[in-house]
Amino acid sequence: MPRRKLGQLEAEVLAVLAGAGDHLSTAELCAELDGDPAYTTxxxxxFRLLDKRMVDRIPRxxxxxxxxxxxxxxxxxxxMFGxxxxxxxxxxxxxxxxxGLHPEEAEALRAVLDQRREPS
Known part of the structure; x- marks a missing residue:
């Protein structure tokens, strides 16, 4: 399997944490990520997400x-803006x-754009 870029792995970690709803350990995150990423990675x-104040942590x-x-x-x-x-x-x-959007994603985008066009 080709190595992923750290930005891609960061996005995947964020997605797993967003879906978790609770604190996860590094080992639990590794188990949820595709491709068996290294624990240290x-x-x-x-640590980078913690420095950016995007995650918090508790002792476990x-x-x-x-x-x-x-x-x-x-x-x-x-x-995306960047x-x-x-x-x-x-x-x-x-x-x-x-x-590159799937039909469902394109429909969701259309709905958002239509909603923004409606007068408030």
Whole structure:
């Protein structure tokens, strides 16, 4: 299996924590992630997320357990904004993004855009 970039693993860790609803240890996170990532790599990602104040941790046994403390949708949206801000062709980026959506995702996007068009 090809190695994933740390940014991708960070996003996967955030998604698992968002779905957990409670604190998870590094070992529990590793068990939930695809591809059997190294414990030390997941721990490194958790330390970075802790530094960014995106997770908190509590003592559990001889280690720690982590919980997401930010809104996952805000994190994902900020990453998307970041890519659009540096793109030389933001419309092209959006076109590629929309072209890659599954029909259900495209419908959800349409619903959000329609809702934003409605007068408040």
């Amino acid at each position: 997941v721990n490194t990602v958790l 046994g001889r280690g720690y357990a982590y919980r997401l403390v930010v809104d996952e949708s805000e994190v994902a949206a900020e990453r 890519h659009l801000r540096v793109a030389s062709d933001p419309s092209g980026v959006l076109n590629q993004f929309v072209s």
